[in-house]
Amino acid sequence: MEKNEIKKICCIGAGYVGGPTMAVFAKYCPNIQITVADINELRINAWNHKNTSKLPIFEPGLEEIIIRRRNKNLFFTCNVENAISDADMIFISVNTPTKTKGIGAGKASDLKWVEASARQIAKYAKSNTIVVEKSTLPVRTAETIKNILLRSQENDLKIEKKSFSVLSNPEFLSEGQAIKDLENPDRVLIGGDDEKAIRLLTNIYLNWIPAHKIIKTNLWSSELSKLTSNAFLAQRISSINSISAICEETGADINQVKNAVGMDNRIGQQFLKAGPGFGGSCFQKDILNLVYLCEYYKLDDVANYWQGVVDINNWQKSRISKLILDYLFGNVSGKKITILGFAFKANTNDTRQSPSIQICKDLLLEGAEISIYDPKVEKDKIEDDLKFVSYQVETKWSRKDSIEEASKDSDAIVVLTEWEEFYNINWDFIYTIMRKPAWVFDTRSCINYQKANKAGFNVWTLGNAMENNSQF
Numbered sequence: 398m399e400k401n402e403i404k405k406i407c408c409i410g411a412g413y414v415g416g417p418t419m420a421v422f423a424k425y426c427p428n429i430q431i432t433v434a435d436i437n438e439l440r441i442n443a444w445n446h447k448n449t450s451k452l453p454i455f456e457p458g459l460e461e462i463i464i465r466r467r468n469k470n471l472f473f474t475c476n477v478e479n480a481i482s483d484a485d486m487i488f489i490s491v492n493t494p495t496k497t498k499g500i501g502a503g504k505a506s507d508l509k510w511v512e513a514s515a516r517q518i519a520k521y522a523k524s525n526t527i528v529v530e531k532s533t534l535p536v537r538t539a540e541t542i543k544n545i546l547l548r549s550q551e552n553d554l555k556i557e558k559k560s561f562s563v564l565s566n567p568e569f570l571s572e573g574q575a576i577k578d579l580e581n582p583d584r585v586l587i588g589g590d591d592e593k594a595i596r597l598l599t600n601i602y603l604n605w606i607p608a609h610k611i612i613k614t615n616l617w618s619s620e621l622s623k624l625t626s627n628a629f630l631a632q633r634i635s636s637i638n639s640i641s642a643i644c645e646e647t648g649a650d651i652n653q654v655k656n657a658v659g660m661d662n663r664i665g666q667q668f669l670k671a672g673p674g675f676g677g678s679c680f681q682k683d684i685l686n687l688v689y690l691c692e693y694y695k696l697d698d699v700a701n702y703w704q705g706v707v708d709i710n711n712w713q714k715s716r717i718s719k720l721i722l723d724y725l726f727g728n729v730s731g732k733k734i735t736i737l738g739f740a741f742k743a744n745t746n747d748t749r750q751s752p753s754i755q756i757c758k759d760l761l762l763e764g765a766e767i768s769i770y771d772p773k774v775e776k777d778k779i780e781d782d783l784k785f786v787s788y789q790v791e792t793k794w795s796r797k798d799s800i801e802e803a804s805k806d807s808d809a810i811v812v813l814t815e816w817e818e819f820y821n822i823n824w825d826f827i828y829t830i831m832r833k834p835a836w837v838f839d840t841r842s843c844i845n846y847q848k849a850n851k852a853g854f855n856v857w858t859l860g861n862a863m864e865n866n867s868q869f
């Protein structure tokens with residue numbers, strides 16, 4: 398049966414990508430019925446929650462779309478089989494984390510969720526269904542998916558086997574601005590060799606994206622372009638973070654250097670902001686995946702080159718912990734340290750690979766008591782992220798509901814996420830409720846350091862020598 402248009406879409410995986418992406422599809426394609434299916438019942442219940450402020454993911458603009466499209470042409474379900482069997486096009490948007498055991502552990506992507514999805518599709522989908530890789534995958538995964546789709550039908554006694562088309566359509570959205578990115582992406586990338594399938598997917602995007610932004614490549618270029626994009630973005634952050642340390646030694650100011658360098662059009666200002674190291678679920682995982690791929694193809698020098706980006710990132714986090722310890726007289730045991738920001742960046746409740754986790758861990762291992770404030774991260778999430786530390790030492794941490802509460806009686810404040818409310822802290826007041834000498838360490842260059850200094854704080858800002866911060 399030949400299909401001429403897509404009427405029903407299924408997306409396997411209702412996570413940070415599947416949920417927002419399908420919400421935007423539903424907004425711009427009111428005639429397509431979209432079902433997002435996930436095995437995680439709690440997540441699906443949250444997507445279906447009557448109170449839309451309880452959605453499992455916080456993204457500016459997402460709630461409004463959910464209110465308008467949910468149960469009209471956008472559905473969330475745990476019934477993955479039904480959603481698959483109904484669909485003309487299936488997006489695989491499941492997690493692909495780094496393997497934790499076996500061959501390639503610590504580097505290669507764990508494809509067990511992708512494989513499970515492919516097996517379910519083989520079993521339940523109609524013939525001629527178009528399967529779209531949305532997850533970020535190692536190069537040549539499409540081959541594996543095709544293989545599973547065809548070979549797993551061998552035990553099926555039916556004479557006529559189902560056929561499938563596989564496309565790669567990686568997602569470039571960035572958390573905290575997912576809706577903006579999905580509505581107005583720099584490009585949409587479609588990799589594949591089945592012209593008709595490519596045309597059908599292109600037609601969906603043409604509902605809101607201009608044709609010149611939709612680019613087509615072969616499958617392997619598409620898969621590799623996604624890994625490369627993330628590797629390049631992360632490389633810029635490691636580059637500027639390495640320079641931040643030189644600034645601190647020499648008296649240069651990282652933000653002045655960033656501006657001067659970024660004004661070269663060939664370089665540009667974006668992704669040159671020094672910080673505590675990149676977090677998020679993907680940069681580290683995707684670079685390590687690239688490293689693994691290079692090693693697999695015996696490209697060891699290339700592998701070492703990209704490994705360096707991850708190494709500098711880890712170095713940045715641990716050097717921040719060390720210098721906090723140094724400035725607090727080499728001892729934080731029995732001291733209270735306030736952590737402002739636990740999410741890996743502002744405007745998201747996601748904490749995956751957040752630099753805050755590593756820095757809190759280092760401080761907890763040194764015996765500090767940690768008091769955390771983040772406007773969007775719930776206590777359960779922090780508990781989950783820090784539980785591995787409690788296996789090593791008895792930990793003392795708490796989550797507070799405000800900056801003031803978190804700062805009371807503390808010796809130092811460490812700003813780790815650039816939430817807008819940290820730009821205008823009332824430093825005069827905060828100073829009065831802290832133990833003295835009171836410190837503030839700003840790893841995001843987001844506080845008003847002159848005001849903090851004037852209030853009496855010792856101020857350290859990333860990428861600046863101490864003397865730069867105390868002249869006011």
Ligand code: NAD
Pocket residue numbers: 409410411412413414415434435436437440477490491492493510511513514531532533534568569570571572678679
């Ligand atoms: P996520 O962990 O938030 O969501 C994945 C979901 O898939 C989970 O809810 C999980 O329960 C579900 N799942 C796993 N196996 C399943 C199965 N067999 N059937 C049904 N559901 C299943 O992950 P994410 O952040 O949405 O990322 C998904 C993919 O997109 C990854 O490959 C990631 O690298 C890529 N990506 C992520 C981002 C991002 O900003 N998070 C951006 C671009 C690309």
Ligand code: UGA
Pocket residue numbers: 533568569570571572573627630634667668669670671672673674675676677678679680741742
């Ligand atoms: C990143 C990419 O930007 C997306 O294009 C990609 O789709 C996504 O990964 C993915 O594949 O998962 P995301 O991780 O959501 O998106 O967020 P970014 O804005 O890229 O930030 C990543 C980390 O780098 C954050 O910890 C952020 O604080 C840090 N960062 C970013 C800096 O330290 N400096 C900068 O200049 C920019």
